[in-house]
Amino acid sequence: MKKILSFLKSTSDILKSILKKQKSQLLSNMLIVGGISLLVKGISFFKEIFIADTYGVSLLLDTFLIAVLIPTFIQSVFINSYGSVFIPNYLLEKKAKKDTSSFQSSSFIITVGIGLLMILIIYIGVDYYLEYLFPGHENAYYDLIKTQLFIILPCILFWAISSLISGLLMADNEFLVSSLNAIFIPIATIICLFFHNELQEKALALGMLVGSFSSTIYLIYFGFKKRLLKLGSPNFKNDNIQVILKQVPAKVSSGLINGVNPMIDQYFSAQMAIGAIAALNYGYKIPMVTISLLSIPIGSTILPYFSNKAAENREDTFLYLKKMIKMCLIGLSLVTLILIIFSKLIITIFFERGEFNSDNTDIVYLIQQMYFIQIPFYIIGIIMNKYLTAINKNNFLVWSSILSLSLNILFNYTFVEWIGIKGLALATSLVSLINALVIYLYITKQHSKEFYV
Structure with a gap:
């Protein structure tokens, strides 16, 4: 009992020291x-x-x-x-x-x-x-x-x-x-x-x-x-107000372009058999809830955190960004793998009742698996998006959004022909992956220009 209490006390002390950081x-x-x-x-x-x-x-x-x-x-x-x-x-x-x-x-x-x-x-x-x-x-x-x-x-x-x-x-x-x-x-x-x-x-x-x-x-x-x-x-005429006014059009443009992507998926699914839109919608629900529960706390808190750090030391902010990306990639990849493995069970538990039968489950869980793939890349993309906003580099987000929109259309055409309705979900995940990679390369290049040129 004394050993347990001693262990709990030492653990508590460690947590307290961590919380001070x-x-x-x-x-x-x-x-x-x-x-x-x-x-x-x-x-x-x-x-x-x-x-x-x-x-x-x-x-x-x-x-x-x-x-x-x-x-x-x-x-x-x-x-x-x-x-x-x-x-x-x-x-x-x-x-x-x-x-x-x-x-x-x-x-x-x-x-x-x-x-x-x-x-x-x-x-x-x-x-x-x-x-x-x-x-x-x-x-x-x-x-x-x-x-x-x-x-x-x-x-x-x-x-x-x-x-x-x-x-x-x-x-x-x-x-x-x-x-x-x-x-x-x-x-x-x-x-x-x-x-x-x-x-x-x-x-x-x-x-x-x-x-x-x-x-x-x-x-x-x-x-x-x-x-x-x-x-x-x-x-x-305040300098920081002027910066805001210059950054807003880029941020708005990026949001508008990204908002078109779900509409494109709906358009492609509408061209397929009856029930395709519903199947895509069911397959998207759990991945979107998962992403939402992860992205809301990260997205809301990381922007002021990055903004504070960037105002003090841009180099340290970049190093912390890299560390966060690495942690998210490892941790979220494990979460994604588990969700993919249990995808069929998830659909069975949440949806298989009434008119939603086992045949529907066999279609939807595969779509859900494809959507699950995007989770780590989507969250990492949000983190890097907030980093760019914190250092007032929103203009690149317009170009990355245009690239994502173009790739989404191209991948939709390609994968629908290959694997049907599941292809729309796979296209979405691949776009998230490529978008995250492109933004990371841009951030790395910008950092090299600022500190090593």
Whole structure:
């Protein structure tokens, strides 16, 4: 017993010494974000079950998904792009000056301006958008979409404000506060669903609006409470603001190009036999959940970490990047191998019931295996993407995205002819591998130029 207690004490001492090191802060932040992500995904999953129970496969749910499509796309491509390039340049500004109020004010004006512009464009162009992409429906169908869309539109403004405050919190290692921000929309939606008889077609849209508003108020409160929000006279000639404005177009372009890839896969699968889209969708679900649970904590915490280190010592940051890539490649490759081996069992446990029979499992688990291959390369790609953003080298991401798009089309044509629907999944994984390799070679070349030329 004494030996066990002695061992536990020595282990505890070792852990305490490790936790004092800087890298442990990164690991701690990842664990915090990962834990909150699990909580949020659990609540979101319950929300999806509640929605299915309330609406089933219905016209109302279809129109809501169409209404929310463009606002969430704008959030992902435009608002989040500005938010990601904001963090490294905010940290540079913070190191150069104690007072960041002018920089913050300028950033808020820019991102709110982007949000308002997007709201105006959607409002003016909604009829053309609906008739062009979803033709052949009655006016009542379009009216139902617009009713929900006009409720959702203000969310873009709330998301813009929330994006920057989240960035401030993450830059100050307040990951617990920042991560909890994601919990408001699913909770608000669940509450609104309890009153769906009264709210009728507006229930889901109001859930998103109330959740987004609550999230923004929550972040503003903690932004002031933590004394991170400081507003002053804007200065758009500020050097770091100028850098942001130069980096945003590249980040947006990269996001737009990457957003096309899933659409291309859907196009190819639609040309095949009935059920191909569904099989591809089932095969993608578990790999995407796995990637999401890994990428959210890494992606959220690594950008401010790299930004801080790069502002202090670029050489050390590069060496740490290489070490992280090596660790991820080894660790995630082992995880991927295990998932590939048990792929059929995973599909059997999660999906094989009712209309989904063993014949479906025999098709889907092979697709899932092909998708699993991408896991280590996808995560490593995210890490390197954040590194490039931290050192303001986003322009190359546009070229790598164009290469990925071209390879995806080429591989889809080639592999579909070779192995059918499984080829689309294999193409996706190979694109992730090549994309990660190309970005790594670019980073290595840039590092050599900076330090050895």
